[in-house]
Amino acid sequence: MKKHILILFVALLLPTMVLAKIKVLASIVPVYNIAQAITGDKAELIVVVPPGASPHTFSPKPSQVRDFAQADVFLQVGAGLEFWADKLVEASGNKKMVIVNFTKGMKLIQNDSDGDKNESGNPHIWLDPVRAAGMAKKICSGLVTADKKNKTYYQNNLEKFLKELNTLNKKTAAEVAKFKIKEFVEFHPAWSYFALRYKLKEAGVIEETPGREPSPKKVLALVKKIKQAGIKAIFAEPQLSPKAAEVIAKEAGVKVLILDPLGKIKDGKINGYISNFEDNIKIMKEAMK
Numbered sequence: 261m262k263k264h265i266l267i268l269f270v271a272l273l274l275p276t277m278v279l280a281k282i283k284v285l286a287s288i289v290p291v292y293n294i295a296q297a298i299t300g301d302k303a304e305l306i307v308v309v310p311p312g313a314s315p316h317t318f319s320p321k322p323s324q325v326r327d328f329a330q331a332d333v334f335l336q337v338g339a340g341l342e343f344w345a346d347k348l349v350e351a352s353g354n355k356k357m358v359i360v361n362f363t364k365g366m367k368l369i370q371n372d373s374d375g376d377k378n379e380s381g382n383p384h385i386w387l388d389p390v391r392a393a394g395m396a397k398k399i400c401s402g403l404v405t406a407d408k409k410n411k412t413y414y415q416n417n418l419e420k421f422l423k424e425l426n427t428l429n430k431k432t433a434a435e436v437a438k439f440k441i442k443e444f445v446e447f448h449p450a451w452s453y454f455a456l457r458y459k460l461k462e463a464g465v466i467e468e469t470p471g472r473e474p475s476p477k478k479v480l481a482l483v484k485k486i487k488q489a490g491i492k493a494i495f496a497e498p499q500l501s502p503k504a505a506e507v508i509a510k511e512a513g514v515k516v517l518i519l520d521p522l523g524k525i526k527d528g529k530i531n532g533y534i535s536n537f538e539d540n541i542k543i544m545k546e547a548m549k
């Protein structure tokens with residue numbers, strides 16, 4: 261009789277034991293995408309800032325505290341990008357969660373124009389595939405800390421993804437080298453690390469801090485710069501209002517291109533890191549060739 265109860269107990273428990281996955285929170289879509297390449301189906305992965313929203317203007321729902329309370333790992337860029345995250349972590353009371361911060365200890369670009377300086381540095385490191393590779397390595401370490409039994413699985417996925425990033429970097433370098441126009445104006449400093457990696461020049465930034473509209477003086481200065489440098493396009497973004505970009509583009513007689521530094525829903529699911537990156541290059545190429 262005892263034996264039967266034991267068998268029944270094991271039979272009931274076993275599926276939940278096998279299916280128990282760690283819960284991983286990724287702050288933004290690009291982090292979700294890089295993490296997805298490594299977790300495969302071994303973790304429950306959740307993105308905090310949903311596709312279509314901007315981390316710069318995001319305000320979390322009270323219900324999201326629960327995700328933080330249950331998470332085993334939280335992946336964040338840092339450098340002030342997730343200005344809303346500390347409160348969630350604190351409110352969750354989750355002390356055993358592994359927190360991975362990608363920019364901690366990293367030398368960051370300091371964008372500074374009009375004295376409008378970001379104290380902690382530019383956080384948009386994921387738009388450089390070489391830095392994205394560093395992010396992938398840190399994600400893998402964080403996953404292994406929280407979930408040792410799947411170490412080999414995560415490490416194999418990491419190796420595979422690093423190769424894909426390496427190929428993407430080489431392809432992009434070759435593509436960008438063919439651009440005739442090397443300067444661009446961007447809506448906010450999302451493309452700084454991209455520009456540094458591929459030797460392009462950020463001729464101007466419309467909103468150093470998203471949501472803070474440029475002064476009329478700054479608009480005039482940008483229009484002048486665009487005309488002088490022969491710039492053909494302004495990069496705007498689907499997550500932030502293109503209004504200011506449209507005013508400047510109209511004044512300077514150039515196009516507004518919508519590039520996506522974060523990633524959106526495509527074919528019913530979140531567009532992957534490599535796919536979103538390649539989509540951006542395609543759009544950029546049209547304006548810069």
Ligand SMILES: [Zn+2]
Pocket residue numbers: 316384448449450
């Ligand atoms: Zn941004």
